[in-house]
Structures are given as C-alpha cells and as structure tokens.
Amino acid sequence: MSNKSWFRRFTVSFVLALATLLLVAAPLFACEITIKPEKSSGQVGDIIKLDITVVLTHRNCPVPMSDTKFITSSNLAIVGQTAWVSAGRDTYKTVLTVQLLAAGTAKLEIVRDCIKEGGYEVVTLTAGGTAVIDTPVTTNIPREVSPGVVVVPSTSSIGGDTVEPASEMTWLEAFKRAFSQPFIWAYLGLTFFAYFALLFRRRRWRYISLAFSMVYLGFFLGLCPCVIGAMQNVLLHLGDPKQYLAHFIILAVPILSTVFLGRLYCGWVCPMGAVQQFLYRRDLSVKLPAWVGDKLRWLRFGILIAIISAALYTGTEVFAEIDPFKSLFNAQISPVPTTFLVILVVASIFIFTPWCRFLCPMGAVLSVVGRIARRELSFKPECKNCGACAKTFCEYKAITPGSVLPKIEQHECARCGECISRCPKNAMEYEIPDRKSNGSVSLPQSPVLRHPIPERVVPDPGD
Structure with missing residues (x-):
C-alpha cells in the first residue's frame, strides 16, 4: 500500500x-479516589476524621479540586475540611471531618464530575447510642470546606431515637x-x-x-x-x-x-x-x-x-x-x-x-x-490450499500452512477479516462450525453470505 x-x-x-x-461526548466521573479509613464506627456525637486522596488520571484535568463533591446521608454532617494539598505528581490530599448525628449507618460519597472517566468512592460509618444531635459541632474545627459540599436529605425519619440505615444502591440503579x-x-x-x-x-x-x-x-x-x-x-x-x-x-x-x-x-x-x-x-x-x-x-x-x-x-x-x-x-x-x-x-x-x-x-x-469460541473461521471445499492466507494475508500468524488445508489457530486469530475478504477462491467463511465433522466442511453459509462472490485474483499484499 x-x-x-x-x-x-x-x-x-x-x-x-x-x-x-x-x-x-457527555459528562462522566473523573479521577481515582481513596478514603482512609474505608469503614469506621462510633457513638452519636463522635467526630471522625477521614483522609481523602485524589489522583488525577488525565493530563490538564478540567475540574478544580475545589469542585469535588461530598454527598452525605441525613445522619452525618460535614463539620470541617482542610485545604487541598499536593502530595506528589497529580496527587492531592485533604482531611474531612464529619460528625455522627444519629444512630444507624451513615454514608459519605465523594464524586468528581468530569467529561473524562475516572472514579467514585463511598465510605460507611456506623453510629451507636440512642441520642440525636440536632446541631453539628462547629467550634475549633477547620472550616476550609470546598464549594462542592452537597448534603442530600435521606428519606428516613429522625423523629425517633434511631435512624434507619442509609439505603444501599440497588442493582437497577447500578446498571443505570x-x-x-x-x-x-x-x-x-x-x-x-x-x-x-x-x-x-x-x-x-x-x-x-x-x-x-x-x-x-x-x-x-x-x-x-x-x-x-x-x-x-x-x-x-x-x-x-x-x-x-x-x-x-x-x-x-x-x-x-x-x-x-x-x-x-x-x-x-x-x-x-x-x-x-x-x-x-x-x-x-x-x-x-x-x-x-x-x-x-x-x-x-x-x-x-x-x-x-x-x-x-x-x-x-x-x-x-x-x-x-x-x-x-x-x-x-x-x-x-x-x-x-x-x-x-x-x-x-x-x-x-x-x-x-x-x-x-x-x-x-x-x-x-x-479456544471455546462459538463462531470460527473455516475453509470450504473450494479451498485449493494455495497458501495465500497463511503466507500473505494473516499478519497475526494465526494461520499456518498444512498438507491438505491450512491450519487456523482460532485462539490467536483476531478476526481482522483479511483472509476471508481476500481469498481468491472465496473459500473461507466465518460461522459456527460443525463440531461433529472433522473440520474440513462447515455448516451452510449464513443467509447474508449465500450469494456467491465472484472468483477474483489475489490482490496486492499491501492493499
């Protein structure tokens, strides 16, 4: 060519x-996010610190670190966050401080929305006790909270002594x-x-x-x-x-x-x-x-x-x-x-x-x-064993010469289509083989290939 x-x-x-x-093109999640500890527990009113690390997986990430979103269940409150600091190439860290407001399982989700793909992370916190905190602690805690903090109300009620555990994502939601x-x-x-x-x-x-x-x-x-x-x-x-x-x-x-x-x-x-x-x-x-x-x-x-x-x-x-x-x-x-x-x-x-x-x-x-692929390449009776498929067409070296017919290593064949498209005798096909035969004759051709393709001369190898 x-x-x-x-x-x-x-x-x-x-x-x-x-x-x-x-x-x-459409918005996607961005970056790889880790949270330490991944799980934690405490009593109602306890304050827990979480170490959050974000590794940018793309060059020139269009999303500022301050746009990172923190989504909490109703029985958890964000009461402080340190400034994002660089911890290496494309790596940033912050410490998020949260308070348990009511008994039950609380959830914190961290999301970075971006037009490029990346990560999403969630941590669960378990609170014991029977008390309910109406107003989170706000004193003596750093308040450099990024603008991306988002609190999503839970459907569970806080009217009683305890809060129902935060609902987990359903399979339908996961697939969506x-x-x-x-x-x-x-x-x-x-x-x-x-x-x-x-x-x-x-x-x-x-x-x-x-x-x-x-x-x-x-x-x-x-x-x-x-x-x-x-x-x-x-x-x-x-x-x-x-x-x-x-x-x-x-x-x-x-x-x-x-x-x-x-x-x-x-x-x-x-x-x-x-x-x-x-x-x-x-x-x-x-x-x-x-x-x-x-x-x-x-x-x-x-x-x-x-x-x-x-x-x-x-x-x-x-x-x-x-x-x-x-x-x-x-x-x-x-x-x-x-x-x-x-x-x-x-x-x-x-x-x-x-x-x-x-x-x-x-x-x-x-x-x-x-090796267990259902649909394979195979030779039809028209094959004259000219060797063009093995010597010229297959760059993947999945076809080797044979005494009667060339041999195809199906597990190495990348289905590029060069051999079946360029065979001068139209003697190759791509369909489900007859497992009961010796492999020399395949099942009848697929309806889309029933009409014979005229015999043609082998094209130039570089074409």
Whole structure:
C-alpha cells in the first residue's frame, strides 16, 4: 500500500471517528479516589476524621479540586475540611471531618464530575447510642470546606431515637449509572460494528473502528478505563460489584464477545492495538521466525500473573504505573512507562502489533477464552490450499500452512477479516462450525453470505 493511499485511509477514518466522538461526548466521573479509613464506627456525637486522596488520571484535568463533591446521608454532617494539598505528581490530599448525628449507618460519597472517566468512592460509618444531635459541632474545627459540599436529605425519619440505615444502591440503579456512561456504549457499539462488518466481509471498515477507538477511548478518555485496569478493579472489588459495575462490564465485553464471536476485540476495538496498526509499515517489516513468535507469546502469561499478584498484594492498580499507552494518550512523561512506550513505538513500525501478540495480559486471557469460541473461521471445499492466507494475508500468524488445508489457530486469530475478504477462491467463511465433522466442511453459509462472490485474483499484499 502506497504512502498516499495509507494517509488517505487514515485521514478518512480519523475524521469519521472525530465526528462520532463529538456526537457522543457527555459528562462522566473523573479521577481515582481513596478514603482512609474505608469503614469506621462510633457513638452519636463522635467526630471522625477521614483522609481523602485524589489522583488525577488525565493530563490538564478540567475540574478544580475545589469542585469535588461530598454527598452525605441525613445522619452525618460535614463539620470541617482542610485545604487541598499536593502530595506528589497529580496527587492531592485533604482531611474531612464529619460528625455522627444519629444512630444507624451513615454514608459519605465523594464524586468528581468530569467529561473524562475516572472514579467514585463511598465510605460507611456506623453510629451507636440512642441520642440525636440536632446541631453539628462547629467550634475549633477547620472550616476550609470546598464549594462542592452537597448534603442530600435521606428519606428516613429522625423523629425517633434511631435512624434507619442509609439505603444501599440497588442493582437497577447500578446498571443505570453504568450504562449512562458513553464509553460503555462505545465498547459495545464497536463490538457489534465489527461483527457485522466481518459478516459482510468489509475488512476496510476495520480502519474506521480502530480510528474511533484510538481517538475516543484513547486520546479523549486517556485510555481510562481500559480492560487491563478493569481486570484489576474487578479482582480488588469482588465484594462491591454495584459500585464498580462499569469495570465489570468493560471486562465482560471482550471476554463474552470472544466466547461467542472470537477475538473481535483485539482486531477491531482495542485502542492499544489501534495505535500499533497505524504505526506498522509492511514495506519495512521484520519477519520473525515462527518458533520465535511462538516462544514470545508466553511472555504475556508471565506479565498477566505478575500484574494479578501485584494488584492483590498491594491493593492498587499497579499496571497504571507502567502502562506505556496511558503515557501516550495522556502525554505524561515518566521514566518507566515512557521508556517502554518509545520501545513499543519503534518496534511497532517493524513488527506487527508486538504488544498485542507478545506482551498484553488481556491478550493472554483472551487467547485462553478463544479456544471455546462459538463462531470460527473455516475453509470450504473450494479451498485449493494455495497458501495465500497463511503466507500473505494473516499478519497475526494465526494461520499456518498444512498438507491438505491450512491450519487456523482460532485462539490467536483476531478476526481482522483479511483472509476471508481476500481469498481468491472465496473459500473461507466465518460461522459456527460443525463440531461433529472433522473440520474440513462447515455448516451452510449464513443467509447474508449465500450469494456467491465472484472468483477474483489475489490482490496486492499491501492493499
């Protein structure tokens, strides 16, 4: 493919992705928030101090720290707050002082509203005793309370000696909040777009999908959240799925889509993969021996185990500290991730998607899940075993030559569509295989593919 053709395709894809981005942009939560202690208890009238830390996950965060919102239940009062102080790069801290007004379970929510994604945190406080405090303490307590303090009245009554515990979020409310965030719909929309594009053999549509992913999920949201971060959050918050439901959904999208459709996420949706796709130059490519690629694929399993172990040990999203793509999408320069990024950028020019194929921990997960994928690529009787799919079309090296038919490693196939769209005999299809057969003949074609596509000459490999 010529430089002019490549630039034209990328420009069209970028413009379409940017236009779509402007249509779906909407307010989201922002930043990562932690509260210490996470839970506390005391008697009515007791004053409790909470250490609050906010880590900005995006460059040039548009939300001032003073706009942080504190939402309390009716039996809890905010009686003081220290000024926000910088505690490191993009890290800010404050001490919030609250008073328990009545017996029961009180709740404090901390929210930062932003057009970029980030965090939300909640802490519960338990008050014992029977008294009721009508007027919170106001003396000898710092009063640098930010303008963002919001007190939400509870539906429970304070007329008696005790207050009913603050109601927990219902599953319906959790789903409404999760699906109100546009990035959820972006992940889902790109997955369905990829599925139908593959059914209709529109391989070039993949550049539109990847460009949108790179612009919106990458540069606009700062790759936050990403599926690797979601995987860590799910492990760390298995006991609180309602509050972190968005992360559970983000992790479920690539896993469930792989179960039913194969690894569409890797080939069409992932913003990390999109960057490498646009950097790769086939005319400058370095062909790795097959045995080298097979050995390097095991690295991603080691990285997966290391990340999971570190996250469980530290209780934090450790991958964010070394994520090279987050450094790219947020223009943040740090020694480890920036060095890693430079190496990957250079490698991606000469080697097709090195991160995805050899290092990505999510790729390791999906390569295992991909072994049970319901919908696969297969060869029809028309296949003459010309070898074009293995030698020319498949950059993921998921197809290898065979004596009778080429062999497809379904768990490594990213469903890019190059082989089924460019096969000169139209001898490949994408559908549910006949598990009872020997794999040489598939079920009848899907209705959208019943009409035969004229036989054609193998296009230029760079097309």
